[in-house]
Amino acid sequence: EAQVTQNPRYLITVTGKKLTVTCSQNMNHEYMSWYRQDPGLGLRQIYYSMNVEVTDKGDVPEGYKVSRKEKRNFPLILESPSPNQTSLYFCASSFTGNQPQHFGDGTRLSIL
Amino acid sequence: GNSVTQMEGPVTLSEEAFLTINCTYTATGYPSLFWYVQYPGEGLQLLLKATKADDKGSNKGFEATYRKETTSFHLEKGSVQVSDSAVYFCALSGPSGGYNKLIFGAGTRLAVHP
Secondary structure, three states: OEEEEOOEEEEOEEEEEEEEEEEOOOOOEEEEEEEEOOOOOOOEEEEEEEEEEEEEEOOOOOEEOOOOOOOEOOOEEEEEOOHHHEEEEEEEEEEEOOOEEEEOOOOOEEEE | OEEEOOOOOEEEEEEEEEEOEEEEOOOOOOOOEEEEEEOOOOOOEEEEEEOOOOEEEOOOOEEEEEOOOOOOEEEEEEEOHHOEEEEEEEEEEOOOOOOOOOEEOOOOEEEEEE
């Protein structure tokens, strides 16, 4: 089954404790992206990757890092999480950036 | 820059009612337009898309027409069901904002009751 898998689905943690949200896709997509969803703001892009070892900033990259060492994986790293990063996060993938994107089921992060 | 504006929700309808969710966009050139749907506890799923002016996207009884003259992409369905209850997002991609991301509206929550 074609899918984008995120882990964990839920996480409650404290300010400053490094965390990683994993994202994996099994569709051999070259393009992957991270979004955060906040009430009244829709989804906003954090980072994206056009291919292995190629990443670039989206609209709200501050406080986040990503890496793309393999085509299937695109982890999101919060080196020092803060409460304003409490949000619902989605990973997405597609063959190219302008194709419809497949989304994971989301990761709800709460930073206390 | 590019942007998408959707009607605010929630939209509450009775089963079999007609649905319209308004979406307008700001962009230079000809972006691609999408409607995504998010069911409770799930990620977004592509509902329909249109890539050029006057294109009509359709899926599962939903339709939307790409109107360049009014910069709109309104979502319609003739007869909604309880199972259509979800959050609907209008989105665009490119050209001036780049094809490397989707720009989303704020989302419109639809609640359909029996």
